[in-house]
Amino acid sequence: MKHTLLLFCTALVLLMAGCSKPAENIIRTPVPARPAGQTDVLGLTAEPIETVHIGVVGLGMRGSDAVERLTQIPGAEIVALCDLLPDRVESSQATLAKRGKPAAAGSYSGTQESWRGLCEQPDVDLVYICTDWLNHYPIAMYAMECGKHVAIEVPAALDMDEIWGLINQSEKTRMHCMMLENCIYDFFEMTTLEMAQRGIFGEVIHVEGAYCHNLDPFWDEYWDNWRLDYNQKHRGDVYPTHGIGPVCQVLNIHRGDRMTTLVSMDTKSFNGAKIASNHEGKPVTEFANGDETSTLIRTEKGKTLLIEHDVMTPRPYSRMYQVVGTDGYASKYPVSQYCLRVDKPAEKVDARHISDEKIYSGDELKELQAGYRNVILTPEFEALAKSVGGHGGMDFIMDYRLVYCLRNGLPLDMDVYDLAEWCCVAPLSRVSLENGSMPVEVPDFTRGAWNKVDGFHYALAEGEK
Numbered sequence: 001m002k003h004t005l006l007l008f009c010t011a012l013v014l015l016m017a018g019c020s021k022p023a024e025n026i027i028r029t030p031v032p033a034r035p036a037g038q039t040d041v042l043g044l045t046a047e048p049i050e051t052v053h054i055g056v057v058g059l060g061m062r063g064s065d066a067v068e069r070l071t072q073i074p075g076a077e078i079v080a081l082c083d084l085l086p087d088r089v090e091s092s093q094a095t096l097a098k099r100g101k102p103a104a105a106g107s108y109s110g111t112q113e114s115w116r117g118l119c120e121q122p123d124v125d126l127v128y129i130c131t132d133w134l135n136h137y138p139i140a141m142y143a144m145e146c147g148k149h150v151a152i153e154v155p156a157a158l159d160m161d162e163i164w165g166l167i168n169q170s171e172k173t174r175m176h177c178m179m180l181e182n183c184i185y186d187f188f189e190m191t192t193l194e195m196a197q198r199g200i201f202g203e204v205i206h207v208e209g210a211y212c213h214n215l216d217p218f219w220d221e222y223w224d225n226w227r228l229d230y231n232q233k234h235r236g237d238v239y240p241t242h243g244i245g246p247v248c249q250v251l252n253i254h255r256g257d258r259m260t261t262l263v264s265m266d267t268k269s270f271n272g273a274k275i276a277s278n279h280e281g282k283p284v285t286e287f288a289n290g291d292e293t294s295t296l297i298r299t300e301k302g303k304t305l306l307i308e309h310d311v312m313t314p315r316p317y318s319r320m321y322q323v324v325g326t327d328g329y330a331s332k333y334p335v336s337q338y339c340l341r342v343d344k345p346a347e348k349v350d351a352r353h354i355s356d357e358k359i360y361s362g363d364e365l366k367e368l369q370a371g372y373r374n375v376i377l378t379p380e381f382e383a384l385a386k387s388v389g390g391h392g393g394m395d396f397i398m399d400y401r402l403v404y405c406l407r408n409g410l411p412l413d414m415d416v417y418d419l420a421e422w423c424c425v426a427p428l429s430r431v432s433l434e435n436g437s438m439p440v441e442v443p444d445f446t447r448g449a450w451n452k453v454d455g456f457h458y459a460l461a462e463g464e465k
């Protein structure tokens, strides 16, 4: 009797599993067909612009810092400023005056769509967007419609419709659409990219990236509580780009490989609701974003990425940045080190040692790195970046490279497909989580051209190659 019951239950479970099993064990999101007459924007170039006239929209914590930095970039001039709040525009005008720069002729504020005037201002070449996340997309779309290049803070797009919208708009208008992902320009990452490209790690097969940053001191600082509010309403890795950007460059994503499948898992929200309750001053019970979200991604060439998001716990700041190759390993967080395979004759192997790899840290790490200076990072430029600062200098390098490429009519370091790949982790991780961690397809945002470019390279002007 006991056996019969067991067999019956097993059959029932199998039957149910069979019934609910999808035809394919993967969820696909729609890929819109490329409109007729439109082509990809890989390697997109535009006419060189001698002085890049910039309009900055969103002058809160990040935007006001960008104004400071952009005044120190050769060939850049801020000609328009916009924020919903008039006093923030005034304050950035004061920054220009303090730096001995002319006042921005265009001052836009007061309404939710004051930025339309800035996008329409004839002399603006580049619209530089530093608003809250929800405003990135409409501003960028309108700016490109007005014939302006756009640079958008992270994450540039929030869902698949926005991602495909920006791709189509850039392809249609032939305007640059770049996400301001500064972490690809940090010094450890730039040097390690150079090392990976020169093969020191063998073939890179696995990478890790993260955004672990306890935002407790910041939650109350954002305009209109936009950031906590977004986390409260959305499950998934809502801030993936700092973690995934630098490691995608190492893997040459859409330059010889592409991400194909993603799965995510999260913890429940342990701290989120408490933080929201403190903020609201009344009990909040619903909080969608898990305290810790982990996403695993597999590539066409059989490599993997692990991406994490945690802004709710006291875990020390980390973007992880780990690179695993067939012959070596790099790690920035939590410990900066490299580890390389040492070839030893078989008779010298000592079984009592756990490992015989050579670990480089401290001074040895610096000596090793010195042999792999990144092509765009001359010692003078590095010193200048560090003196201007912005997260230690990487923000300055990002702005410098953006303006340099526009001035020289070169392809930018990051294109709209990088934007798409790095942003899609947010909506696609949400799909996976809401479906019991099922695999989700990562679309080929280039729509067939992911293998056209051979590896990631920085564009350099003639005479600097």
Ligand SMILES: NC(=O)c1ccc[n+]([C@@H]2O[C@H](COP(=O)([O-])OP(=O)(O)OC[C@H]3O[C@@H](n4cnc5c(N)ncnc54)[C@H](O)[C@@H]3O)[C@@H](O)[C@H]2O)c1
Pocket: 057, 058, 059, 060, 061, 062, 063, 082, 083, 084, 085, 088, 111, 112, 113, 114, 115, 130, 131, 132, 133, 135, 153, 154, 155, 180, 181, 182, 221, 222, 223, 224, 391
């Ligand atoms: N790359 C980095 O290291 C980094 C660091 C911090 C923030 N960020 C990004 O920068 C962006 C801004 O973040 P923040 O910390 O400065 O936020 P913030 O809240 O300090 O600033 C947002 C600003 O946008 C303005 N704004 C809102 N709606 C507007 C509208 N309709 N028109 C014009 N202005 C409008 C607000 O008045 C506010 O001044 C976000 O995308 C964030 O993720 C990036």
